Structure formats: structure tokens, C-alpha cells
Amino acid sequence: MNRQYEECIKICMEYLEACNTCFDSCLKEDDVKMMTKCIRYDRACADACMFAIQAMVSNSPFIDEICNLCADICERCAEECAKHNHEHCQQCARTCQKCADACRNMSA
Amino acid sequence: MNRQYEECIKICMEYLEACNTCFDSCLKEDDVKMMTKCIRYDRACADACMFAIQAMVSNSPFIDEICNLCADICERCAEECAKHNHEHCQQCARTCQKCADACRNMSA
Amino acid sequence: MNRQYEECIKICMEYLEACNTCFDSCLKEDDVKMMTKCIRYDRACADACMFAIQAMVSNSPFIDEICNLCADICERCAEECAKHNHEHCQQCARTCQKCADACRNMSA
């Protein structure tokens, strides 16, 4: 695994932690009904990130395309999360954007 | 893919449909705070089922062990879903138990 | 799950069967060293297809983007498989192209 993948995988893992914390925390919020889109995006974006990690760690012939898709999905998830003031949403949005940038660089 | 896998995969796919419908529907319920455990179990059980389908369709050397785990997880998810009266939970519980039985047979 | 997803998932599953048969059969060929690219593409393409099925069956907010990626990857895998005369490769190439078309339609 080259250095560049290693760094991107690390960022993806940090995002996954924040994303799944956000998923669980949203479910515990009083205004959970306001958070349903955020919950659905968290789940789908976590799946996309796991898929990108799998591609990088297995040296897939399609890393570029997969990281590009992951960047697209992360950007949309970051936008959604950023709308909510809960600290876990803001933290999720920040790491999600960082993950989008790292994946975009990987696919360039 | 032998006949036996084909039938089990079909049952897993039917469950996945009911399980994901239950996930989305729980998020729309008025009493969504009552449904958070169900929502978490739906997500985790769907992941286990996808993993079992992947094992069966790729003729994994570990089909028995994986289907056995999927059966264990489905049984616990079916128990949780059965506690809730929403029709999507009851439907999820029924197909989940059917899926548990099919996976248990596969691993026998 | 709407009708359209159901048909696309069915085609993806048929492809996965052919793809994994091709993977296992390539490993048994006398000229296995000629087949290494095909083996790597089969594995990576099967992963992409599983990811697309997961997106469709869980009604992901990102189905369009994911099915589009799956179509791209399937097209490249179909090209690679079509180069080899083994019946399992030809069968894999055909179902892979069919899968690419179905996923492309889904993302349109």
C-alpha cells in the first residue's frame, strides 16, 4: 500500500468514526424527526466510505473511479450534516468534507 | 451456484427489502424515539445479510460459518422487531425469522 | 422496492454468479498466468456489483451515482473478459455488459 493510500484511508476511518457517532447520536436527539435525512445520509455515506477503503486496501483496478464517487457522496453528506447545529453533526460535516477532499485527491 | 444457495439468497433478498422498508418507515413514525433500537438492529442485520449473500454468490470457503452467524443475528433482529406493532416491523420480523431459518439450514 | 430496481438487482445477481464462476474457473485454467488481470477484474467488479445491490435494496439516496459507477466498472470488466476464449470468460463478459446496461438505465 503506498503512502498516499495510507493517509486517505486514515482520513476515511476518522470520518467513519464521526459519521457513525452522528448516526447513533441523531437517534438519541429529542428532535429526531428533524434528523431523519441526516441519519439516512450518514448510513449511505458510511457504506460508500467502507467501499472506498476496501478498494484502496485491495489495490483495486478501479480506485480512481471509486474514490471519485466517494468524494461526490461525502460532499452531499457534508452539506446535509452542516445544516444541523448538534455538535456531532458539525463534527461529522467537518470530517466528511476532509474525507471528500482526500478521496478527490486520490482520484486525480 | 447450486439450487440450495439460490433459494437462500432469494429469501435473504426478500428480507433485505422488508428490513430496509422497516428502517425507512421507523424513521417516519411519530414514536421514532421508541424505534431507535429497531433502527439500529435493522441496519446491522441488513449488513449481515449482504455479507451472507456475498459469501453464497462468491462460493466462499466459509459459507457455513457466515450463514450460521447471519442466522444468529437475524434471530435477534426478529425478536426486536416483533416487539413493535407497526405493520412494517411485524413484516420485517416475519421475513427475518424466515431468513434465519434459511441461513441455519445452509450452515447445517 | 420498485419494479425497476427489482429487475436491475436480478440482472446484477445473474452477473455475480457468472463473475464468481469465472473467478474460480480462471484459477483452475492451465494458462492461469494469462488470466491474472481477468481474475483481479472479476473480484473488483463483483465488489462494485454488491455495492450497487446494497444501494438499490436499501433505497440509498445515492442510487444514481452508485449505479453509474457500477456501469463504468462493468464495462471495463466486460472488455477484459471478452478478450479470453474460455467459455466462462465469454459468459462473464456477456452478463457483465447486460449488467452495465441495466445499471446505466437505473442511473439515467
Add this chain to the structure above:
Amino acid sequence: MNRQYEECIKICMEYLEACNTCFDSCLKEDDVKMMTKCIRYDRACADACMFAIQAMVSNSPFIDEICNLCADICERCAEECAKHNHEHCQQCARTCQKCADACRNMSA
């Protein structure tokens, strides 16, 4: 994510790197026909490890069961890899056993 998961995930990621290197390297060996079981086990074991990482990072309700399965599968993959003298197989076997131990601890 608690400290204990973090360490286990790190060990799983190190194994995944060695496992996928072994997969690719086996395909390049002159005696690739001797390596087909190793190639199939590498692929299946990598999938099990990704599934365990997903469970840990998403705080799945079924972490214990999933890590236990991953430990079982890793032990069988380590046994297979240890039979081959290629350095990538020996390296894979060592990290695989380490991964099995970490996952077994996690499920205890």
C-alpha cells in the same frame, strides 16, 4: 470508538494490507496453480475482515459475534497461508494470526 476497538481495527487494517499483497503476489508466482486455495482464502478472509471493521466502526450491536467469526476465518486462512514458503504468504500468515487473536479478544 473506544480504545480497544481502535487497536483491533488497526491490526485488521495491517492484516488487510498483507492479505491483499499476498493475493496479488500469488497471482504473479510461477507456481500460481499451487496457490489457488491461498488466493481464494485471501479474498474471503479480506471480506470477513472488512465486515468486522465495519461492525466495530459502526458500533454494531453484534460486534462480539462478528469478531468471533472473523477470528475463526482468520485462523483457517493463517493455517493455509503458513503452508507456503513465499515471503508474502508467511507475512500474511503472521498478520492473519495476529488479527485472529485481536478479534478473539474483542469478542470475549
